[in-house]
Amino acid sequence: MTNATDLTLGRRVMAMIEELARHTDEPGRLTRLYLSDAHRRAADATLRLMQAAGLNAHIDALGSVVGRIEGADPEAPALLIGSHIDSVVDAGRYDGNLGVVLGIAVIEALQQGIAPACPIEIVAFGDEENVRFPTNLSTSQALAGRFNPAWLDGRDQDGITLRDALVRFGGNPEGAAALARDPARYRGYLEVHIEQGPLLEAKNLPVGIVSAINGITRARCSVIGEAGHAGTVPMNMRRDALAAVAEMIGIVERAGSTRTDTVATVGVAQVQPGAINVIPARVDFTLDARSPDDAVRLAMVQDIVTECQAAAQRRGVEFTIEPFMESPATPMDKALIGQLEGAVRSLGIEPLHLSSGAGHDAVAMANLCPSAMLFVRCKGGISHNPAESITVEDADVAARVLIDAVKRIAT
Amino acid sequence: MTNATDLTLGRRVMAMIEELARHTDEPGRLTRLYLSDAHRRAADATLRLMQAAGLNAHIDALGSVVGRIEGADPEAPALLIGSHIDSVVDAGRYDGNLGVVLGIAVIEALQQGIAPACPIEIVAFGDEENVRFPTNLSTSQALAGRFNPAWLDGRDQDGITLRDALVRFGGNPEGAAALARDPARYRGYLEVHIEQGPLLEAKNLPVGIVSAINGITRARCSVIGEAGHAGTVPMNMRRDALAAVAEMIGIVERAGSTRTDTVATVGVAQVQPGAINVIPARVDFTLDARSPDDAVRLAMVQDIVTECQAAAQRRGVEFTIEPFMESPATPMDKALIGQLEGAVRSLGIEPLHLSSGAGHDAVAMANLCPSAMLFVRCKGGISHNPAESITVEDADVAARVLIDAVKRIAT
Numbered sequence: 001m002t003n004a005t006d007l008t009l010g011r012r013v014m015a016m017i018e019e020l021a022r023h024t025d026e027p028g029r030l031t032r033l034y035l036s037d038a039h040r041r042a043a044d045a046t047l048r049l050m051q052a053a054g055l056n057a058h059i060d061a062l063g064s065v066v067g068r069i070e071g072a073d074p075e076a077p078a079l080l081i082g083s084h085i086d087s088v089v090d091a092g093r094y095d096g097n098l099g100v101v102l103g104i105a106v107i108e109a110l111q112q113g114i115a116p117a118c119p120i121e122i123v124a125f126g127d128e129e130n131v132r133f134p135t136n137l138s139t140s141q142a143l144a145g146r147f148n149p150a151w152l153d154g155r156d157q158d159g160i161t162l163r164d165a166l167v168r169f170g171g172n173p174e175g176a177a178a179l180a181r182d183p184a185r186y187r188g189y190l191e192v193h194i195e196q197g198p199l200l201e202a203k204n205l206p207v208g209i210v211s212a213i214n215g216i217t218r219a220r221c222s223v224i225g226e227a228g229h230a231g232t233v234p235m236n237m238r239r240d241a242l243a244a245v246a247e248m249i250g251i252v253e254r255a256g257s258t259r260t261d262t263v264a265t266v267g268v269a270q271v272q273p274g275a276i277n278v279i280p281a282r283v284d285f286t287l288d289a290r291s292p293d294d295a296v297r298l299a300m301v302q303d304i305v306t307e308c309q310a311a312a313q314r315r316g317v318e319f320t321i322e323p324f325m326e327s328p329a330t331p332m333d334k335a336l337i338g339q340l341e342g343a344v345r346s347l348g349i350e351p352l353h354l355s356s357g358a359g360h361d362a363v364a365m366a367n368l369c370p371s372a373m374l375f376v377r378c379k380g381g382i383s384h385n386p387a388e389s390i391t392v393e394d395a396d397v398a399a400r401v402l403i404d405a406v407k408r409i410a411t
Numbered sequence: 412m413t414n415a416t417d418l419t420l421g422r423r424v425m426a427m428i429e430e431l432a433r434h435t436d437e438p439g440r441l442t443r444l445y446l447s448d449a450h451r452r453a454a455d456a457t458l459r460l461m462q463a464a465g466l467n468a469h470i471d472a473l474g475s476v477v478g479r480i481e482g483a484d485p486e487a488p489a490l491l492i493g494s495h496i497d498s499v500v501d502a503g504r505y506d507g508n509l510g511v512v513l514g515i516a517v518i519e520a521l522q523q524g525i526a527p528a529c530p531i532e533i534v535a536f537g538d539e540e541n542v543r544f545p546t547n548l549s550t551s552q553a554l555a556g557r558f559n560p561a562w563l564d565g566r567d568q569d570g571i572t573l574r575d576a577l578v579r580f581g582g583n584p585e586g587a588a589a590l591a592r593d594p595a596r597y598r599g600y601l602e603v604h605i606e607q608g609p610l611l612e613a614k615n616l617p618v619g620i621v622s623a624i625n626g627i628t629r630a631r632c633s634v635i636g637e638a639g640h641a642g643t644v645p646m647n648m649r650r651d652a653l654a655a656v657a658e659m660i661g662i663v664e665r666a667g668s669t670r671t672d673t674v675a676t677v678g679v680a681q682v683q684p685g686a687i688n689v690i691p692a693r694v695d696f697t698l699d700a701r702s703p704d705d706a707v708r709l710a711m712v713q714d715i716v717t718e719c720q721a722a723a724q725r726r727g728v729e730f731t732i733e734p735f736m737e738s739p740a741t742p743m744d745k746a747l748i749g750q751l752e753g754a755v756r757s758l759g760i761e762p763l764h765l766s767s768g769a770g771h772d773a774v775a776m777a778n779l780c781p782s783a784m785l786f787v788r789c790k791g792g793i794s795h796n797p798a799e800s801i802t803v804e805d806a807d808v809a810a811r812v813l814i815d816a817v818k819r820i821a822t
Contacts, residue, residue: 231701381644
């Protein structure tokens with residue numbers, strides 16, 4: 001299906017992945033939270049890789065590593081390529097890192113050929129997982145001019161503020177605003193990332209093109225019924241909170257399943273009092289609903305609420321829902337999608353378009369300039385887990401697609 | 412509906428209830444576990460009430476209070492009347508105690524009239540709630556000749572054995588076997604108890620006649636699916652353990668609802684990993700299924716298992732069920748039911764027959780002699796709770812029904 005290669009690019013990508021994977025805060029597993037010692041070492045390692053590839057690189061005020069090569073026309077708007085090098089606790093080695101090292105591999109390959117027509121910047125963001133501090137894509141939002149100064153006062157679980165952690169890292173809390181780029185100076189942002197889902201594996205495709213990053217509604221829900229003796233209260237006189245929530249979980253599952261590209265999940269359900277011989281009095285549960293289309297998502301959530309209210313009324317229980325997150329969808333740029341599609345097709349691969357269920361730095365970067373993403377197949381769709389895995393063949397395909405796309409975009 | 416009375420009997424019952432309710436192990440709430448100091452004080456108080464009523468009374472080797480009056484024919488088989496005076500933690504004052512004081516009230520009333528034809532024994536059992544030690548109706552099973560000597564080695568949560576607690580109480584661990592009664596010497600056992608359910612209140616009836624004490628199946632169940640990112644795994648590729656269990660809870664609810672007199676409850680459901688953005692990988696839940704008819708219960712459980720297995724197979728998840736309790740139903744004696752029915756009807760009350768969802772000393776006593784139970788309406792069907800409540804009017808009705816039934820049975 002794909003053209004035969006000697007996998008040089010794939011092997012180079014994997015070598016850089018291994019090099020970054022050495023930097024962890026916890027021996028025996030990969031944990032690299034924003035502004036930790038391991039993040040600093042990984043940023044330094046990324047800086048060296050960029051410099052070795054010929055990039056003019058530095059670590060910015062918020063800890064992002066940024067490298068730039070000028071193009072044939074130094075005044076032309078630049079192309080950004082990037083992803084992040086922070087991780088969750090007990091992470092895999094590809095989430096984020098893959099997009100950074102692929103960017104560097106592209107520069108290495110280009111340096112062996114002709115210079116690009118426009119400047120190219122490679123960025124390794126530091127705060128995508130938002131695990132340590134109560135932030136939201138802070139390092140990429142800074143480039144888009146949307147850094148929220150209140151984030152500096154957020155604390156990690158040890159009580160350390162982002163401000164203090166940044167100073168200790170060697171950054172500059174006062175420099176965040178100055179990181180904002182001029183949209184006129186950027187033609188686009190490309191991010192390669194593992195899929196974190198099973199679709200490419202199921203379709204037997206090495207890569208896919210992201211059409212949109214899904215919008216998300218998150219809500220806390222409660223059902224309050226009435227406790228009772230599991231032996232003595234007849235079925236038709238019960239107000240069983242768990243039986244009601246079971247019906248609601250079915251409603252959520254159907255709502256997510258009967259629309260295109262939507263998902264809807266109940267991940268938490270806590271039962272009170274939780275005894276084998278007591279009819280449940282109260283269940284607290286969560287809703288996570290996503291769609292690449294905001295109107296579809298809002299209608300889906302509204303249908304869920306309406307159906308759950310009807311079920312609650314029929315059962316004589318009290319249903320409450322409290323949405324606490326409404327994140328709109330981020331459609332990817334159609335022109336960039338077209339250029340990625342051309343690059344994928346030129347390798348003889350069917351260009352599959354899929355939405356991203358997870359959030360990415362591209363959500364923030366879309367505020368700055370046209371943005372697009374390429375997904376790489378990952379084994380079993382597994383991510384945020386040491387079992388995260390991709391093949392050298394797929395890494396090679398991704399590198400060749402990215403090089404081809406950069407050539408199409410940068411000329 | 413009922414004949415007018417001056418509520419003398421009801422008031423006397425309530426006065427004795429208040430007297431017993433003073434004896435608690437915890438100031439401010441009623442807790443009277445088997446063989447505790449409060450149990451000893453309550454047993455002594457019960458002994459005094461029995462003696463004042465003219466009963467020849469004693470506290471037996473296991474702490475039950477037993478009082479006897481001889482009948483016109485001292486050789487005639489005796490009628491037993493009783494219930495228990497131990498309680499759960501933070502209990503109501505009627506559960507158990509009501510049946511004991513009603514027995515005493517009946518003797519007080521009879522002593523003012525003619526002697527009964529046969530001997531009558533009033534029993535205040537001590538270990539019905541089975542909260543403190545790992546026993547099962549030990550004090551009433553002892554009268555039925557089914558005391559399990561291994562129970563003496565059972566320990567409470569402080570590590571104290573039943574044997575040691577019994578010695579400290581003033582009982583005699585070696586005397587349990589000698590408590591067994593000769594079935595030929597007993598014509599029946601009557602127990603009055605609060606309903607612990609809402610049926611009598613719903614039917615606007617002060618009392619009801621128990622047709623059978625339900626059999627119970629209890630089981631631990633698990634569903635194992637696959638964790639995944641709530642944003643990236645398409646609905647049709649999920650193996651969501653919680654969505655599967657939601658369907659199973661619906662199966663359990665329907666199984667309990669579509670048969671006569673059955674109940675089926677899922678009281679516990681624990682979700683792993685239990686995060687808003689992670690598809691649940693595993694849910695452990697419980698099943699409690701009850702019926703007055705063992706064949707119906709076993710068929711109901713089999714249908715639940717079959718349907719849950721089908722749902723699991725369809726969803727690609729693993730379902731396991733591990734029954735750990737199979738307690739057969741205890742039908743009440745038809746002749747005694749008929750005599751209770753006559754007594755209820757003679758007060759102008761419709762005799763409602765209902766099964767008991769909860770277990771009672773009558774389950775053990777049915778091993779000794781024909782047994783029957785009268786339920787008394789309790790407010791909101793609430794029990795095992797300080798809010799447990801009955802009216803003086805209903806207590807009066809229960810006392811008059813019991814006196815009439817005793818006259819019918821004892822002659």
